[in-house]
Amino acid sequence: MEIQEIKNRLPITAVLKHYHLTPDRNNRLKCPFHDDKTPSMQVYPKTGTWTCFSSNCSAGSGDQIDFIMKREGCTKHEAILKAKELLGVATPASPDAESFSWTAVLTKIFTSFRNGMQRSVVGRQYAEGRGLDPDRLEMGYNSGQYHHNGKVNDRLMASYVKYGLLKPGVKGGHQVFGKGCICFALRNQKGQVAGLYFRSTMEPNGNSNHARHFYLKDRQGLYPGYSNPGTRKLILTEAVIDAATLLQVDEISKEYGILALYGTNGMTEEHKAAIRILSNLEEAVLFLFLQAEGSIEADPFSMLSFPSPQKKERAVLTRAEIEKLYYACECYKDRTLLGLFYGCGLRKSEAEALNFKDISFRGKLVYVRSGKGKRRRVVPMPERVIADLKEYYYQERIHNLHKRQTTSQDPQRAFLLNVNGSRMMGQSFWRRLRYLESTQVYTRVGRKHLTREL
16 A cells, blocks of 8 residues: 555544544644643644644654654654554455455545535535534545446455445446445544444434434444543443534533443443443443433433633732843843733733734834734833833844844734744743743742733
8 A cells, every 4th residue: 555545545633533632623732742731733634734833842744654653653664554554454465355454445435425525415414404513523424426437446346345335236236335324433442443324314204114324234333432541431322423412512522431322222242341441430421312202201411510610810920020020131022022911911822913013102002903802902001111112123123133034024014023033923932931030039920920811
């Protein structure tokens, strides 16, 4: 298998999931390659790449193979073998083998279904009607067209037939298993696609004998997968769609592991084995959709309670402590940072975006173009801050501007520049303020207390 084929078939999200890493809704997460306090790694699922933007990290950017190399501390060849293992690709005994492996075929077809969901109006409408977000969840749609018009070779076609995805028709052609269904992947303990669950998008029109749920033969795998070994709280749902719904609620998915049963009586031996290995499990909640049927009196989910976030009270620096920070300043840029954060109350993001046109020395004002909640505001400047900002702007900033290493016009607009002549960013603010703190005898200034938001 070529490297490009591995990258095309192995989603970066699958690699992250194997290492128990889950990006947030903006596809960001704390970088695993350095001591990250806030999410600084951006994941790009469409291209299968990632980038760590922290100046404290040397990981840089990469793809699926690069991530495995850095995570495992191995060679590129070993990382490729690991990627193949995640795909479930076994080295064939001979080039003339009749079919591909079970997990390799299911991984390929599920990738096709996920791409189909992006193009399917029917699939997306049904998903959204059930409260599911196709762009956030790993789900697909089976239009039944994946084997048409020479899209697959004979070997792959034989694999589809062997594993029950296609059934030869009596009059030629093939019957498609799960056609017109949304689809979810069932994963084994290694995180590989080991089974598929299909849910019909067509309602039975009152016919109770009309099947709506489909599994491949020799059903195996769990949804959304085996729980993290450190899981302490677990929710068991009646159906896959119930589990998918809960996965979208951050307050639940961050606090609880989630595991779908195969119906009210659908706890298999694989489910039991997956629960037994959770040595730290303290609480298991059964979330079944039986209240509407009158089988139970109360919704078990109503018993769940989630701790309210506790706000930490911020320690306010005294005037003497602030004066010590000013005394430690070595240049007007240091005094400018203190003036903007203390004197004007700017947030980190607001200071990053500040341009020289946003400073009005004559009007004694700072214009924040896009503050918290994208709101615009105007902040008055004390005389002491104005004096420091003028000295920095007319004496120091011009020297940094001449050192810029880019032809971009952004540094010319930026008010705060780093030593390379580029726009000064949050990590630079933090390092400089920490340096000023380190020169003092007290250590009371914490990261949350240096500025209002820093």
